[in-house]
Amino acid sequence: MFPSERLKGIENFVATADAGSFTAAAERLNLTSSAVGKSVARLEDRLRTRLFERTTRRLALTDAGVAFYRICVRVLAELEEAEAVLAAQRSEPIGRLRMDAPATFGRMRVWPLMLRFGQQHPHLRPHVSFTDRFVDLLDEGIDIAVRIGGPEHWTGSVGHRYLGSERLIFCASPDYLARLGAKRGVPASPDELGQYDAVLYGRADGTTSPWLITHGPGMIERRTMEGRITVGNGEAQVAAVKAGYGIAQLATWLVCDEIARGELVQVLPELATEGLPLNLVWPIGRQLLPKVDAMLELLAAELQIG
Numbered sequence: 081m082f083p084s085e086r087l088k089g090i091e092n093f094v095a096t097a098d099a100g101s102f103t104a105a106a107e108r109l110n111l112t113s114s115a116v117g118k119s120v121a122r123l124e125d126r127l128r129t130r131l132f133e134r135t136t137r138r139l140a141l142t143d144a145g146v147a148f149y150r151i152c153v154r155v156l157a158e159l160e161e162a163e164a165v166l167a168a169q170r171s172e173p174i175g176r177l178r179m180d181a182p183a184t185f186g187r188m189r190v191w192p193l194m195l196r197f198g199q200q201h202p203h204l205r206p207h208v209s210f211t212d213r214f215v216d217l218l219d220e221g222i223d224i225a226v227r228i229g230g231p232e233h234w235t236g237s238v239g240h241r242y243l244g245s246e247r248l249i250f251c252a253s254p255d256y257l258a259r260l261g262a263k264r265g266v267p268a269s270p271d272e273l274g275q276y277d278a279v280l281y282g283r284a285d286g287t288t289s290p291w292l293i294t295h296g297p298g299m300i301e302r303r304t305m306e307g308r309i310t311v312g313n314g315e316a317q318v319a320a321v322k323a324g325y326g327i328a329q330l331a332t333w334l335v336c337d338e339i340a341r342g343e344l345v346q347v348l349p350e351l352a353t354e355g356l357p358l359n360l361v362w363p364i365g366r367q368l369l370p371k372v373d374a375m376l377e378l379l380a381a382e383l384q385i386g
Contacts, residue, residue: 089123090152092116093131097141097149154221161369173371174203180217181226184314186210189333190226193382197375204371217363223372225361226379239364241376244385246331246355248292250347251339252276256324257347267327267347270295273305277326279317280307291329294353318344331355333385358385 095105096116106113124131131145141149161175181190187210198206209215217225217238228246250273257266260276267273270293281289288310293301309325311317314334321328322343338344346352360379366372 089119089126091156092119093123094149094152094156096120096132096139097145101139157221172203173197173201173374175371176205176207177371177375178221178223179206179208179225179375180215180220180222181208181210182228183210183212184334185228186226188315189383190379193378194375197378201371201374217361223362223366223369224375224379226383227359227361228356230357237364238361239367240362241360241380243358243360243380243383245357246333246385247352248329248331248355249335249349249352250291250327250329251321251335251344252327252347253322253324253343254345256321256326257345259324270348270351273327273348277308278305279320279326279328280305280310281314281317282307282310282312284312292353292355294351300353331385358383 092105092109092111095108096102099105099108102113102117102120106116109116120131127148129144129148130142131148132139133142157176179190179194180186186208191208191210194206194208198204215222215225227240250267256277267276273291273293278291283289288304288307290302290304293303295301307326309320311320314330317328317330318335318338320326321330322338327347335344339346360376360383362372362376367376
């Protein structure tokens with residue numbers, strides 16, 4: 081089968097899936113309902129797979145249809161993008177840019193950069209998601225991902241750029257330390273941390289992130305704490321610490337503004353330790369597109385941490 085044969089009917093199939101009927105799809109495509117229906121039927125015959133469940137009232141994608149639809153949408157988007165790139169002579173970021181970033185870091189550090197980048201390039205169509213779950217770049221059509229953590233889930237078909245590692249510090253609100261200072265004093269050693277309330281990061285499975293305690297070069301203790309309050313969001317952790325719930329171990333990028341304003345203070349600064357690495361990740365080859373290359377350069381310049 082010639083490659084061009086495989087493209088026949090795809091646009092009509094996607095339009096039908098989006099519109100929910102042959103009639104609505106035909107109106108969008110400026111075709112007859114019969115022409116669209118026959119095109120989809122020929123596609124199903126060629127694939128030897130039923131893509132729609134047909135009833136008298138509506139069309140619904142089969143499981144195979146859903147999987148095929150996702151691939152077709154990505155193929156059509158890439159074709160549209162290729163045409164746009166050629167039209168722009170590969171000089172201007174243009175078309176859809178799909179990005180993913182960790183929830184808190186993404187909202188605080190990546191999103192402002194994306195807004196600025198989008199204003200500079202009005203022909204760009206950003207699509208940005210914020211999630212802490214594992215995301216497969218190739219399966220979900222992502223151009224650039226910001227990752228906090230190592231490469232254990234990366235495949236050999238992605239490129240990456242290291243931007244530094246988090247710096248973790250212990251911090252608390254001045255009011256909290258003043259309130260307890262008369263009774264216990266400010267913590268003076270790692271062993272005294274257990275005498276204070278802890279604000280912990282917790283996951284949906286009920287586990288909590290341990291505190292990392294530095295005991296010397298290359299000597300890091302992972303200490304499990306009993307928390308007064310546990311929350312699965314970095315910004316909520318900061319809010320709890322500011323409200324006087326206790327001490328937390330947090331990344332400097334998360335609390336640098338609060339410390340600068342005096343809303344939080346660092347506790348036991350000698351225990352500051354290195355946290356998880358920050359990387360930019362992209363499917364190999366995508367960096368050749370102007371939109372991806374330009375965004376990677378901006379992120380690399382602005383997101384250095386450590």
